[in-house]
Amino acid sequence: MTAAVQNSLPVIDFKAKAHELLPQGASYDSCLNCGLCSSGCPASGLEGMDPRRFIRMAMLGMNEELSSTPWIWTCTQCKRCMYVCPMSIDVSVLVGLARGGWPVEKKPKGIVRSCEAQLRFSSTSAMGVRSEDFIEVVEEIVEEVREQDERFRHIEAPIDKQGAYFFVNQNSREPAVEPEELAPLLKIFDYVGADWTYASKGWAAENFCMFTGDDAAWKEMVKQRVDAVNELGCKVWVNTECGHSFYTIWKGIERFGLDAHFEPGSLVSFYAQWIREGKLPVNPDWNTRGIKFTLQDPCQLVRKSIGDPVADDLRFVAKQLVGEENFIDMQPCRSANYCCGGGGGFLQAGMNEQRHAYGKRKFDQIMTTQADYVLTPCHNCHTQMDDIGEFFGGHYRVIHFWTLICLSLGILGENERKYLGPELADIGLSR
């Protein structure tokens, strides 16, 4: 336990608030004290806390302690505790409440700054990428792809296309630091002939405001995006492979009762659909060396949102890509998967020591599979697993689905292989 934050923080009455926040029938009062939540929570032991303890302290009225423990920034709000709890008790609600109680100047700076950046521009980008810059980057990439690959001579990246079927939210990371990573997804859309569009407003996918515990800011963020989709009249909203961005919309619309004229969809489910329909004829033929792959189920997408159906899709796509025999699941997996420790703003919170300790469980899980690669459709998972791999001395690499889809289809450009190892550097290169 590190000492609780100095200076007194506003004290929240957790028990009273819990009664207001929880749905009918759910109550911390029904906790059996069995400890399944704590036993399965990677944040257990950090700052001397764990989820069961948090609940007990709330019920014992230890509001001052809970209002000030820094543990709330190490809990990624991944809801695994709730998933395993026989009484379905959700600690993350209280954690969100506690986060909201911290004065802005005491909250972890990284998360706060990202949220502030999002609120500043109509792009809603946490990395401060403005819309005009985004449009410029996209245009440059489209230009590059057209030049590099004959097959994509006519590729387009529509912006603000009224009535497009898909509205695509883009995580800021690519336009900001690795624009070449935008290309594979553009190619996939082109390959399957998707009717899609980016937008000039509210195009960014991430939402750090949700992690600050500031509900109003979370709502504002979601509202801007919902308005943007409604305005263009799109049918389906998808985001690039990013877990929390999906959850923030999927949950936010419901939580804040927003009027959305579209359906939030998961990109992975569309990959699966296109593969089944034959539009995306991927196969594992390239994997002649029997390279082994495992899969990280992002909690934001699987456990917290769609659940096991999307976990099925993830596995279907992965197996089609790498071959059934080269796919090894982590244990536990699907909705019971452990959070990697990158979520909830942990990556941005500056608590590296705690974040590594949290990630040790994920690291052990990956090492048990002895896989060479971890596939994941989530940016935070990606960064965190890379980081713990380096920290604990793992030898695996982490990649997005789009990289492997393009690799399998033979349309992955030479400069789009940043995350692949040397053994895959020249596989499927057309020229």
Add this chain to the structure above:
Amino acid sequence: MNRQTRRYKVQLAVIGSGLAGFAASVFALERGIHCAQVGNTGAIAYTTGYFDLLGSHQHRLLNDPWAGLDRLLSSEPDHPLSRIAKAEIRTAFDRFTQTLTEMGISYTRAGDRNLFALTPAGTLKPTLSVPMTMQSGIAARERGAKVLIADFWGLQGFSANEFVANGKASWPQLSATRLAFPDMESGAQVFPEVMARALEVPVNRERLAERLSAVLGDAESIGMPAIMGIHKPDHVHAELERLVGVPLF
């Protein structure tokens, strides 16, 4: 907002994810019935791992649970176990433990007699089938073998001293020791689930095996809390035994 719902078309929906639900699915699948099982965490998360049939009848411990069933039938004709034929019970037991064995969680085959399994407190409990990982402990007790019981810093609710204190009357060759689990040396609370998962990783097994070997002395076998793997316990158990060179339970 629209949210897509998915429909699954199956022949059988099993509601409940406890032991009964699980068994129902297993038996259905064996018959080629396409099924889906739904449910959330229930009592199964807390189970011991033993499969009991009938351990006692009218406050008397039973050596022979099958004979006990006859007595149960006469004293409590409405008891669920009184309503099933013995042969069917046996088949079901076998099928079920067979399935688990195929999954990498081997069980001893249900026999004619109850086994006297060791509880974490060092007492005995009559049961019919136990995971193979516990089997050598039962055998060691029957032989009165020289056995070392290890517990771990930070692990609550299991004390090697307690095991020895309760067991020593009938098993004098017991002794206790306390170890630090690899990477969990701080003395802060550790959870068995986490230890069990850690042991699925080869390097952690090697490090634990070194520590076990260091305290083994002239013991013939080492007993530990139930931390030997969780997904592939058979494999973890076999590997640890290979590394330490004596039976473990």
Add this chain to the structure above:
Amino acid sequence: MNTQETNGVETFETDVLIIGGGVTGTGVMRDLALRGIHCLLIDRRDLNAGASGGNHGLLHSGGRYASQDAETAAECRQEGDILRRIAAECIDDCGGLFVAVEGDDPEFAEAFSGHCKAAGIQCTSLSPMEAREREPMLSERVFAAYAVTDATIDPFRITLGNVNHAQQLTRSLFLPHTEVERFEIENGVISSAWCRDMRTGARRRILARQVVNAAGAWAMQVAQLAGCSEVRLLYSKGTLIISNTRIGQGVINHLRRPGDGDILVPGGTVSLLGTTSDNIESLDDIRPTVAEVERVLNEGRAMVPCLEKTRFIRAFSGVRPLLLASGSGADGRAVSRGFTLFDHQDQGLENFATVTGGKLTTFRLMAEKTGDLVARRLGNTQPCRTATESLPSGDAIRWTEPGFAPRDWYKRNDPQDMILCECEMVPQSAIDSIVESAPGAEQQMTLQAIGVRSRVGKGSCQGSFCSIRVTSHLYDRGVYDSSQGLLHMRDFLSARFKGVQPVLWGEQMPQMELSEALHCSLMGLDQLESQSDAPDGIGDPEST
């Protein structure tokens, strides 16, 4: 004090033998020790094994008695003020309400404030709205409400504090599980008391210059051992139920003539609802029943409808001794209508006194009167000091207060100090201090004894997890070294279960299923050879 062993009988010598380790007996112990007198306190079970461990913990403002018994009401008020001064740490000055709901007698309600005034009790009239602002879960049907200065008091902390202080002052001693069986009387003087150790069966002889019978509901039986027949008691059993979490801010009393289920009292992190009142014949096997629990609940719901959906974790019962006739003789007259002190002079006994009846709230006064009598008989001229001298705290006696252990643990910030009881968050360090130095600590201390001195087993799991962990810890520390430890654990759980049984519905049901799985399926406790030391079925030390 001298102790010696002859022919396997341990003999103790003391100035005063006190029988009964409730608030009264321990109060007398401290009172006398403050006058420099050595005492030996015995209890057939443990501290607070009787009514002192089976009550509401309500420090009465007096409002409850204002309408019928002005004298007791005034006594409560005065004693309440004194206790607030000398034992502030044991008191939660949460305030209280008296509320009348539709269906209650409006005239009775109307007259309440007048009665309070007459007894000098502070009482403020509130509108139903104001009352509900203070206690939002009050029924919409409240039509009259008054605020009074009720508070709650932790009787365990008081008892432990009394004994602890007496030990410090005159090296007085407490012997648990020691029952007095026989008195030797010579020339109008009790020359020795013969006792039995309820655990080992060993016999003990106590030589005391004075003997005080503070055996609560058992006082009649003890007095009869000395041939005194004038202590005639009626036993009134009361049953209470405990909720999993605290339900109100302060005490809520039903404004009507006292009946079942008419007080809801917060006890730190939980609340207690009760009580019933039924006359019983025998003190054997006092346990709460389902019917009693239902009665309490039905009545309670009228004031606080959410009790319908509240999770209750346990019920317990206590016995109030009611005096059938007042005592006799100059000093033996009823000191007040609440309690009675018998000097037994009429029965020709020079060194025997009985004090019984009364309230938790008035224990100090009972002890003062008894102390005055005993001191005078011993020729001690020291005045009573309990009204002014604060009750000191101590390391090993702080653990009964709900929420204290976790706060202390959190502050100390020692990751190796593991929490053994997760419900109430009692860490290892608390158990260690209790086993080492709490009043009544001894070799192979039982889980029940630890439970009386801490919050272990008091939370929603009712001992399911903590019993296993604390037992393991005690084996680790070498406190237990045989199967005796497991038997203690089983006894502890059986005792807890007695209280859980009548509230087994809703959320407490899965909890107990889990408990059964743990203790029977996993630990095989149901198969342990029974060597229980539990004597007859008298109520185990209960606490909130």
